[in-house]
Amino acid sequence: MSQHTNNDSSCRITRLPNGVRVVTEAMPLVKTASLGVWIEAGSRHEGPGQEGMAHLWEHMAFKGTTHRDALAIAKELDILGGLANAFTSREATCFHIRVMDAHFARAFDIISDIALNPILDPEELGREQAVILQEISMVEETPEDKVHEDFWAAAWENPAIAHPITGSPESVTAATPKTLLDWRRTHYRPDAIVLVAAGAVSHEALLALAEATFGRLPAAPAPAKAPAGPYTPPRLAVRRESEQNHVILAFPSVANTSPDRFAHTILATLLGGNMSSRLFQEVREKRGLAYSIYASLNGLSDTGLFEIQAAVEPDRTEELLAVVRAELAAVAGGAVTAEELDHTREHLKGLLYLGAESTENRMMRLARNILLFDRHIPIEETAAELDKVTLADLAAIARAAFTPGNAGLCILGPTAAIP
Template identity: 40%
Template sequence: MGVEVSRLSNGLTVATENFPSVDTVALGVWVKSGARDERDEEHGMAHLLEHMAFKGTKRRTAFEIAAEIENVGGEINAATSVETTSFFARVLYEDLELGIDLLADILTESRFDPEELRREQHVILQEIGAAHDTPDDIVFDRFTETAYLKQTIGRSILGTPETVKSFTSKDIHRFMERQYGADRMVVVAAGKVDHYSFVRQVEKRLGSFRPTATSVPAPQSVYTGGDYREARDLMDAQVVLGFEGRAYHVRDFYASQVLSMVLGGGMSSRLFQEVREKHGLCYSIYAFHWGFSDTGLFGIHAATGGEDLAKLLPMIMTELQKAGQHIDQQELDRARAQYRAGLIMSAESASSRASQIARQLLLFGRPIDREELMDRLGALTVDRLTDLSSRLFSSRPTVTAVGPVETLASFEEIAGQLGPEPIFHRIAV
């Protein structure tokens, strides 16, 4: 039957996809509100709210939330991203009503108890410290901060110790009331689920949820690019070279996804073969493309010893320039097959499928069927990928590096190899 979608009287979107061959259901509530929707003084609030959602409601203690789901062998969790927050569960199909009730309870009746808040603030401070002590985490935080200088879209999701310690229970309640409305939320279930029965149960528990969020949309992002390098006494250097990518809605989004696989999507990719296998200049290298609602980031991450850093980036940039001149049909076919297989494999997981449907509903307002996605992939040509490469990699770069970075080429040299010298921002630590 495919994906079925209904809309409640308060505007809440409810969607299901039935997998008749399984006996479980993955369900969740996805909210179009994330880290980029925070005010300056709220940095880290979306992530803290996600943590606090499981710390007790008017009906259940924190222990009772955990015990009730685990008593039936289920799972419950949440996640915060730049643009969304999700609360999800996985249960046996006969326990679906309990899953709905628990998720609705934490969204409508959370207490955000001050004592629980103090404990969870301490946990997040430890999380911030652990991220700072992990070079391959911190280099990505600095990458987004540099790519979108002084903008909420580029900030770390975790927040800072100062902001996290400042939050009160009232602050969290106000943030949730401002950001969470039925018009920005979708409820999705995938697995052994009857659509109309699920809709009735969601209506019962969330049909009276406030219809609209009152906050204004996050400001339009502006890609700035720039340079950040942090010298640390480490055995290896973590480096990310990036460029402005493509938003979900634009024509080149899927082309950018496939291009990242051509360049660094596996052991047969260009960068892996040329940089790691043939020249041994790093022990890890891959390319990625992140799409957002109004922008994107295309990047290459590599980890190498300090003695190879001077040769590493010039070789990466040479491969990027080559991609703007020629891509083999075989490379495109291989990357397209990888992407296609990933879509099909994820569709066989109820949890992955529920998340995919939710993202599509929040971003496009409708589920996108597999045939449409395959048509988009099938329309890609080598000419289109080479044209995209020449445009992407001649734009203003973002360079971030953590570790023994003394031999890394200057930003001017890196930018000069890629194209005309751009306006840039430099941060040195």
């Protein structure tokens, strides 16, 4: 068994012989622990006809295992007073739970059973497929979600990146126990699994539990990972009956692994990350063009987009876009002040340290860093990287990114048209 420990003695990482990684971060004085079973298998790992399988497996995990039916799972979680959930992203699936430290071993038994031993009862599968079809319909009926999915689908050449995490109605209803099991055998491999716990945890205790369960999984070859492929800035108008036009303006950005991610995060935050941001003040507070507007990074391990999203009265859409473009040009021209940069840095560091007091946030952050970098990144290291960002960095990023040729635009609404 190989093991390496980070310089931060609170974090320990062990790799089992079959490739499963076991990671803990001790938090003195807390009485709870958060545990996550992370599988590097998300929607980008689905091929043609498999769209939505990662998400469907997430749903089916709580519908019964070889040891517990759905009611037994719910009752045990209620008895523990535990908070359990799961989610699927483009690059991972996570089953997670938070409990009092005294219940950690039992919580591990439940969450590992859910992740390792789900059953595919045909009746339950049919019911869950119907639930996911409703979920897809909800997105279709929610303009701010729908515009984002339409934009993302049009922006990427690689269909594995472009398709929605939930899949399509056709792909979801076409899934069978056999096709689901075939997909799972390929992607739920030991080397793709990371067990992460933070809070009142013992590394030795989690390691013993992991060896007795996940350690028994046979090693399997990893399938080739398809690159994200080129981003093509779409210009898309979707006519839809609604009170407002919903707008996304986006530009190519950096991957979640890029050394430049800190500067891009600061830029997104000072442009549209809080109520004092440039776009919020200019668009909402000064002009009343939109109730809300925000900028964010939507990153993957090998690529990313810088997205600005807002909803606007249809007859003021062009005015909104003009104001946003003027603000982006100002930032590219060096308009950001030292005071703005300092305030944004402190805002982000505040969020970082406040989040670190939650065992769940700590577990989530640790897991993402293991998946992306295969190491623990102390909060102090992240804060130091934010401190290194300069005004010149922000202007250079804005000049390179915010060009007309890079701009993708999607407008969904009653008068949707590309100006």
